[in-house]
Amino acid sequence: MSVLGPTSPDGGAQERVEGFIAPEIPGKAYQLPLWRRKPLLIIGLVILGIYVLLAVAGPFFVDDPRVTDPANFYQGPSSDNWFGTDKFGRDVFARAVHAARLDVTIGIVIALSSMVIGSAIGVVSGYFGGWVDEVMMRLTDVVMAFPGFVLALVLVAAIGNSVPNVVIAVSVAYIPYFIRLTRAQVLAERELEYVDGAKLAGNSPLRVAFRHVLPNSMGPSFVQAALVAGWAILTVAGLAFLGVGIRPPTAEWGVMVAEGAPDIITGQWWTALFPGGMIVLAAMAFQFIGDDMGAETL
Amino acid sequence: MALLEVRGLRKSFGHGRNRVPAVRGVDLEIAPGETLGLVGESGCGKTTLGRVVVGLQAATEGEIIFDGETLDGKLGKPEYRRRVQMVFQHPSQSLNRRMRVATTLSEPLRLLHASAADQVAERVDVVLRLVGLGPDYLRRTPRQLSGGQQQRIAIARALMPEPDLVVLDEPTSSLDQSVRGRIIALLRSIQDERGVAYLFISHDLSTVRKIADRVAVMYLGRIVEEAPTEQVFEDPQHPYTKALLSAVPSMDLDNRGTRIILEGETPSPSALPQGCSFQDRCPLVHTRCRTEQPTLISLPDGRRVECFAVTSPSQAYEVNP
Amino acid sequence: MSLLEVDGLTVGLERSPHSLLREVGFTVEPGEVMGLVGESGSGKTMASLAIMGLLPSGIEQRGGTVRLEGRDLMDSGTGEIHRTANQMTMIFQDPRSALNPTMRIGRQIARVIETNQNASREKARAAALAALSHVGIPGAKRVFRAYPHQLSGGMCQRVMIAMALACKPRILIADEPTTALDVTIQAQIFDLINDLVQETGCGVLFITHDLGAIAEMCDRVTVLYGGQVMETGSLRGVFTQPLHPYTQFLFDAVEREVDPRVEEKGANFALAGCRFGHRCPYVFEACGQFPPLRTVIEGHRSACFLPEEGRIGAP
Numbered sequence: 001m002s003v004l005g006p007t008s009p010d011g012g013a014q015e016r017v018e019g020f021i022a023p024e025i026p027g028k029a030y031q032l033p034l035w036r037r038k039p040l041l042i043i044g045l046v047i048l049g050i051y052v053l054l055a056v057a058g059p060f061f062v063d064d065p066r067v068t069d070p071a072n073f074y075q076g077p078s079s080d081n082w083f084g085t086d087k088f089g090r091d092v093f094a095r096a097v098h099a100a101r102l103d104v105t106i107g108i109v110i111a112l113s114s115m116v117i118g119s120a121i122g123v124v125s126g127y128f129g130g131w132v133d134e135v136m137m138r139l140t141d142v143v144m145a146f147p148g149f150v151l152a153l154v155l156v157a158a159i160g161n162s163v164p165n166v167v168i169a170v171s172v173a174y175i176p177y178f179i180r181l182t183r184a185q186v187l188a189e190r191e192l193e194y195v196d197g198a199k200l201a202g203n204s205p206l207r208v209a210f211r212h213v214l215p216n217s218m219g220p221s222f223v224q225a226a227l228v229a230g231w232a233i234l235t236v237a238g239l240a241f242l243g244v245g246i247r248p249p250t251a252e253w254g255v256m257v258a259e260g261a262p263d264i265i266t267g268q269w270w271t272a273l274f275p276g277g278m279i280v281l282a283a284m285a286f287q288f289i290g291d292d293m294g295a296e297t298l
Numbered sequence: 299m300a301l302l303e304v305r306g307l308r309k310s311f312g313h314g315r316n317r318v319p320a321v322r323g324v325d326l327e328i329a330p331g332e333t334l335g336l337v338g339e340s341g342c343g344k345t346t347l348g349r350v351v352v353g354l355q356a357a358t359e360g361e362i363i364f365d366g367e368t369l370d371g372k373l374g375k376p377e378y379r380r381r382v383q384m385v386f387q388h389p390s391q392s393l394n395r396r397m398r399v400a401t402t403l404s405e406p407l408r409l410l411h412a413s414a415a416d417q418v419a420e421r422v423d424v425v426l427r428l429v430g431l432g433p434d435y436l437r438r439t440p441r442q443l444s445g446g447q448q449q450r451i452a453i454a455r456a457l458m459p460e461p462d463l464v465v466l467d468e469p470t471s472s473l474d475q476s477v478r479g480r481i482i483a484l485l486r487s488i489q490d491e492r493g494v495a496y497l498f499i500s501h502d503l504s505t506v507r508k509i510a511d512r513v514a515v516m517y518l519g520r521i522v523e524e525a526p527t528e529q530v531f532e533d534p535q536h537p538y539t540k541a542l543l544s545a546v547p548s549m550d551l552d553n554r555g556t557r558i559i560l561e562g563e564t565p566s567p568s569a570l571p572q573g574c575s576f577q578d579r580c581p582l583v584h585t586r587c588r589t590e591q592p593t594l595i596s597l598p599d600g601r602r603v604e605c606f607a608v609t610s611p612s613q614a615y616e617v618n619p
Numbered sequence: 620m621s622l623l624e625v626d627g628l629t630v631g632l633e634r635s636p637h638s639l640l641r642e643v644g645f646t647v648e649p650g651e652v653m654g655l656v657g658e659s660g661s662g663k664t665m666a667s668l669a670i671m672g673l674l675p676s677g678i679e680q681r682g683g684t685v686r687l688e689g690r691d692l693m694d695s696g697t698g699e700i701h702r703t704a705n706q707m708t709m710i711f712q713d714p715r716s717a718l719n720p721t722m723r724i725g726r727q728i729a730r731v732i733e734t735n736q737n738a739s740r741e742k743a744r745a746a747a748l749a750a751l752s753h754v755g756i757p758g759a760k761r762v763f764r765a766y767p768h769q770l771s772g773g774m775c776q777r778v779m780i781a782m783a784l785a786c787k788p789r790i791l792i793a794d795e796p797t798t799a800l801d802v803t804i805q806a807q808i809f810d811l812i813n814d815l816v817q818e819t820g821c822g823v824l825f826i827t828h829d830l831g832a833i834a835e836m837c838d839r840v841t842v843l844y845g846g847q848v849m850e851t852g853s854l855r856g857v858f859t860q861p862l863h864p865y866t867q868f869l870f871d872a873v874e875r876e877v878d879p880r881v882e883e884k885g886a887n888f889a890l891a892g893c894r895f896g897h898r899c900p901y902v903f904e905a906c907g908q909f910p911p912l913r914t915v916i917e918g919h920r921s922a923c924f925l926p927e928e929g930r931i932g933a934p
Contacts, residue, residue: 193392196354201455202379202409215396339801501801545806547831551858554835559810560803562757563771 044288051282055104058097065095065251074268084270086260096275098251104282106167106236111229114171118178119214119221125179126186126217127209133183140176148173149235156245166245170235174228181224185217223293230286237279253279299366300327301495302351302382302463307360309343309350318568320346322519323360325594328463333489333496335510335527337503339542341564343519344499345387348465351497352384365462380410383456387468389448393440399426399451400436406458421458428491429454430484446477450484457488465497470505482508503546507531515539518567518575521594525601535603537580574605582607620689621646622822623670623707623790628683630669630846639665639678640846641894644912647790647822652812654837654854655826662846663826667792670824671709672700687789704735708783712795714775718767725751725763728782735786750781755811773804777811784815794826809836830869834858842866845894848912852919862921865895893922901925 035042069089077084083092125136143151148170155169189195190213198212233253239245240254248255253275260272309321320343328334338344349355351362353369362369369378383406386392393402403425404418413421423433429450440448449469456464466485470478486509488494500506506513507527514524515536523536534540541558560579571577574587586606594602595609603609623646630640640662647653657663668674670685672692685692685700687707692700711717719727728747732738738746751759754777767775776796783791793812797805813836816823825836833840834854841851842865850863861867892907893899899906905924912920 193386193388194394196349196384197386197392197452197455198394198405199354200352200379200384201406202376202459203405212394212397216394339803503802541803545802547805547809547829547835549831549834549858551834551855557806557810557835559806563773563804 038292040288041292044285044292047281047285048289051100051104051285054097055101059101062094062097063091065090065098066249074263074271076268077270083274084268086256086268086271087263092256092260092271092274095251095256096253096278099253099256099275100278100282102163102246102251103233103236103253103279106163107229107233107282107286110167110170110174110232110236111225113167114174114228115178115221115225117171118175119182119218120210121175122179122182123186123209123214123217126183127190127213128205136179136183140179143173143176146173148231149238152235152239153242153244156239161245161247163246163250166236166239169245170232170239173235174232177224177228178221181220182214182217185220186213189213189217223290226286226290226293230283230290233279233286234283301330301332301365302326302328302497303361303363304347304351305361305363307347307350307362308358309346309355310358316568319519319570320567321350321357324516324519324521326514326521326524328495328497330462331489331493331495332512333498333510335506335513336497336499336516337501337506337513337542338516339501339564341518341567342516343567344501344516345467347516348384348467348497348499352382352465353378354384376410380459381462382465383459383461383463384465384467385449385452385456385469388472389445389452390440390472392452393448393455395440397439398436399438399440399443402451403436403455403458406455410459425454425457428457428488444477445473446481449473449477449481453481453484453488457492457494460492461494463495463497465499467499468501469498471500471502478505485509503531503543515542518564518570520575520604521602522576522604523602524594529599529601535597535601535608536605537582537607538576541579621686622649622651622688623647623824624684624686624689625666625670626684626686628666628669628685629681630665630674630678631681633677633679638681638846640669641909642683642911643843643846643848644683645841645848645851647824649789649822650816650820651839652816652823652825652837654833654840655824655843656828656830656833656840657843658828660845661843663828663843664794665846666843667709667794667824667826670700671707671792672702704731704786705788707790707792708786708788709792709794710776710779710783710796712798714779714796714799715767715772717779718775720767722766723763724765724767724770724778728778728785731782732785746785747781750785751778753784754778754781754815755807756781771804773800773807776800776808780808780811780815784819787819788821790822790824792824792826795828796825797832798827798829805832812836842869847894848922849895850919850921851912852916852921856916856919860916860919862915862919863895863923864899864901864925866921868898893924 067090069085072085072089073087075081075085075089081091081093083096085091121136125133146154151173152166152169155172156166159165159169195208195213198208203212236245237252237254237257240247240252241258243258246252246255248259256275257272257279260268260275263269263271264273304324304326307321307324308319310317310319312318322343324347326334336344336347346355350357364378364382400422403422407413407418407421422436426433426435431447431450431454435443435447435451440451443451453469469485470481473481482505485496489496496509498506498509510527512524513527513530514521515530515538516522517538523530523534523539530539531543534543541560544556544558545560558581562579565571565575565578571588573589574580574583574592577583577587580587582605584607590606592604592606592609594604596602597609625646626644628640628643629638631638643662643666645653645655655663655666665678669680674680680700687702692702692706718724725744725747728750729740729743732743732746733740736743748759748763751762756762756774756777762770762774762778767778770778796812797808800808809832812823815821825833827833837854839851839853840857842849842857842863844865849865850857850861857866858870861870891909893910896902896906903924910922910924912922914920
C-alpha cells in the first residue's frame with residue numbers, strides 16, 4: 001500500500017517539526033511568560049511566601065504572645081504596637097504572627113493528610129472497583145451530605161478540644177473530596193495501555209495501582225489540595241470563633257477574632273480586624289493558587 | 299512442536315442479553331521463532347484474541363497451551379509472564395509517563411526474574427542497543443521521546459524478560475509511514491537474532507505481508523483463512539480474503555476498477571445470522587451457508603479455509619440471488 | 620473554461636512574512652476527480668479551506684483568485700471568498716464529528732435542503748429521504764430516523780455525502796474522506812463517489828496522502844509540497860513519468876519503503892526559493908528563486924528550473 005504518512009525522522013527530537021512549514025509558524029513554540037498567563041498564581045504564591053516567612057521567622061522577632069501588660073490595654077496601632085494591643089495589653093501583631101505559624105501549618109497539614117488518605121482510598125476504590133468501591137462511595141456520600149464545617153464541628157465536639165483533634169476532624173471532612181477526585185481520575189487512567197504493560201511487567205495489582213496508576217492520577221488532587229488548605233484555615237478559624245477546637249489563650253486567628261469581636265462595638269476595631277484580615281488573605285492566597293494552577297503547571 | 303496452541307477459544311463480553319461475542323471459536327498454532335500475522339478489520343476480535351493469548355483477559359471457553367502447559371486463569375504463572383509479552387498499539391499511552399526509561403525497562407527484570415541490580419543494568423544496556431537506542435535515553439521520560447522512539451522502548455520492555463513469544467498489537471499503525479518501515483525492520487532483525495516468535499496483529503495488509511510467515515484472516519471473531527503469507531496474498535481462497543485484498547488501493551494504473559466491492563457492512567456481533575457470518579456480503583453464498591456454520595478445513599496444500607464454496611465445491615448448491 | 624480554476628492562491632499567517640501556501644494553482648473540470656496529494660504539512664487541507672472560504676482566524680489570504688465557472692468567488696470589498704452550498708460542499712475525514720449528535724439524520728439533511736433551496740419542510744423531508752437512498756444506504760427510512768451514534772463510520776460518511784449532494788454542488792471537496800474507515804468500506808465509498816460524479820457531472824477535489832487512493836480515484840493529480848504546487852498533470856502522466864524531483868522522490872520512497880526525506884543540503888530556500896530546495900538532490904543556484912509552473916508536456920506542468928533531460932528518468 002502506498003500510505004505516505006507525515007515524514008519525519010525517527011531519530012531526533014525534531015520530529016514535531018516536520019515538512020518545514022511548522023518552524024515558520026510563530027506562536028506555536030512561543031508562550032507568554034508565566035506571570036502573564038497565570039497572574040493569580042503568582043500573586044497567590046507571593047502572599048503565601050510572605051505568610052511562610054512570617055510563620056518561620058516571625059516568632060523570633062516579636063514578643064511573647066502570652067505576655068500581658070495591663071497598663072497598656074486597648075492601645076491603637078502605633079509604631080510600638082503595629083496592630084495595637086488587646087484588653088490584656090497583649091501585642092496583637094505578636095499574637096497574629098505566632099498564629100500564622102499555627103494556622104498556616106494546620107491548613108497545610110490538613111490539606112496534605114486528607115489528600116494522602118483520600119487518594120489512597122480513591123485509587124483502591126477506582127482501580128479495584130467491586131464491593132470495596134461500592135462501600136467507599138456510599139460512605140463518602142454520607143460524609144459529603146453534611147457541610148464540612150458542621151461535620152468538623154460535631155467531630156471536634158465528640159473527640160475533644162485540642163489542636164490534633166481539630167486537624168483530624170477537619171481532615172476527615174475533606175477526605176471524601178479527594179476520594180472522589182482520585183477515583184474519577186483512576187477510572188480514566190486504568191484504561192490506558194501502560195496499565196496493561198505494567199501488569200505484563202510483573203507488577204502485582206497493588207503495585208500497578210499505587211506505583212503506576214496513582215502517580216498519573218494525582219494532578220487534580222494537587223490543585224484540590226491547594227484549595228483545601230485555604231478552606232481548612234477558614235474552617236479551623238471558624239471553629240475557634242465558635243469556641244470549639246482551639247481555645248484561648250492560644251494565639252490563633254479565629255480565637256483572636258472571637259475575643260476581639262465585642263471590642264468593635266466599643267471602638268477598638270483593631271483587635272479583631274487585623275487577625276480577620278490575615279485569615280481572609282491566607283485563604284485567598286490558597287484559592288488563587290488552586291484556581292490558577294491547573295494540570296499543565298504540574 | 300508448536301510453541302503456542304490455541305484450541306476452541308471463545309471470549310464474550312457482557313452478560314445475558316447484552317452478551318457480545320468477540321472471539322467465536324479460534325484454533326491456531328505458532329511455532330518457535332515464527333511470525334503469525336493476524337489480520338482483519340476493526341471489530342473482528344483480533345485485539346481481543348491477542349489479549350487473551352497474553353493473559354490480560356481470561357478466555358470464556360477454550361484452551362491456551364504454551365510449550366506443552368495449559369495457561370490457567372488470567373495472567374498465568376510468573377513463568378508464563380516471562381515467556382509471553384506484548385507490545386501495544388499506542389506508544390504514547392503504553393509507557394508510564396511519569397517513569398524514566400531506565401525504570402520502565404528494569405521493572406520486568408526486577409519483578410519477573412528478581413535479578414540483581416548490576417545484572418539489570420547490564421541487560422537494560424544490551425536490550426536498549428538491540429532496539430537501536432543508546433544509553434543517553436535512559437534518563438528520559440516518554441514525553442521526551444518521539445513516537446518511534448517510544449515504540450522502540452515499548453518493544454525493549456517486552457524483550458527484557460527474554461520472552462519466546464511477543465504479541466504485537468498494531469505496533470506500527472499509529473506511527474508515520476517512514477518510522478513504520480524502520481520498526482518492521484527492527485522487529486525482523488530482533489527475530490533473526492533472538493529467535494522470538496511473533497503474533498503480529500494488524501489491519502494493514504501491506505505491513506503484515508512484510509513481516510509474517512503465515513497469515514490468519516479474521517472476520518467477526520473467527521479465522522476464515524490461514525495459510526503461508528505468499529499464498530494468502532497471491533492466491534486467496536476465502537471470498538472475504540479476496541475482497542479484503544482487492545479493496546486495498548494500489549498504485550497499479552492498469553488494474554483500475556477491478557476491485558471486488560462487498561455489499562453492506564459487517565453485521566453487529568450481537569445480532570449474528572444463523573450459519574456463516576459472512577453470508578450477507580458474500581458473492582458465493584448458497585443455501586447451506588444460511589443454516590450451517592462452516593469450519594476451518596485443511597486443503598491439500600496445507601492452508602485452512604472456512605468456506606463451503608471452497609472446501610466442498612463438489613456438493614451441488616444453488617446460488618441465491 | 621474550467622469548472623474550478625484556482626490561480627496564484629497565497630495564504631499566510633497574519634503579521635508573518637512566511638506563506639503557508641504559495642501561488643497554488645490548478646483546475647478541476649466537470650465530471651472529473653482532481654487529486655491533491657502531499658505529505659502532512661504540505662498545505663493540502665489549507666488549500667481546501669482557502670477555496671471554501673473557511674480559513675481559520677489568524678490566517679489570511681494574500682492573493683490569488685478562485686473562479687467557479689468563470690466567476691470570481693472573491694469579494695472585491697472584503698477580500699474574502701463567498702460561495703454557497705450549491706456551488707461547493709465539503710466532506711471530511713471524521714464524518715461523525717461533522718454531524719450534530721443530538722439531531723436525527725433525516726432532520727439534519729432536510730435542514731440543509733431547506734436553507735439552501737428554500738424548500739418547504741415536507742419537500743425537504745422527501746428530498747432528504749431520496750438523497751439517503753441515492754447514496755446506497757439500505758433501509759434509508761431507518762437511517763433517516765437514526766442519530767449519528769447509532770451508525771457506523773462508513774454509514775456516517777455516506778450520510779455526509781448525501782448531505783453534500785443534496786445541495787447539488789458543482790464542486791465536491793473530499794478531504795481524506797476514507798482515512799478513518801476500513802478498507803472494504805473505503806472501497807465502497809470510492810465506488811459511490813465515482814458513481815455520483817458520473818451521474819451528476821460535478822467536479823471533485825480529492826485530498827489524500829495515499830498515492831494508492833489517488834491511483835484508484837483520480838483523473839488528474841496535483842502534487843503539493845511545502846505549500847507549493849510541485850507538479851500537476853494527468854494521472855497516467857504523473858505516475859508513469861514524474862517530472863519534478865520531489866514527485867520522483869515520492870514514488871521512489873513508496874516503492875523502496877524508505878523515508879521520503881534526504882539529508883538537508885544546508886541552504887535554506889524556504890523564504891524565497893523552491894520549497895524542496897533543501898532536500899533536492901539536484902539543487903543549484905537558480906533554485907534560490909521561486910520556480911513557476913511550466914508546461915513541459917501538453918497538460919503536464921512542473922515547477923522546476925532543471926532542464927527536462929535532467930529530470931526524466933533520473934535518478
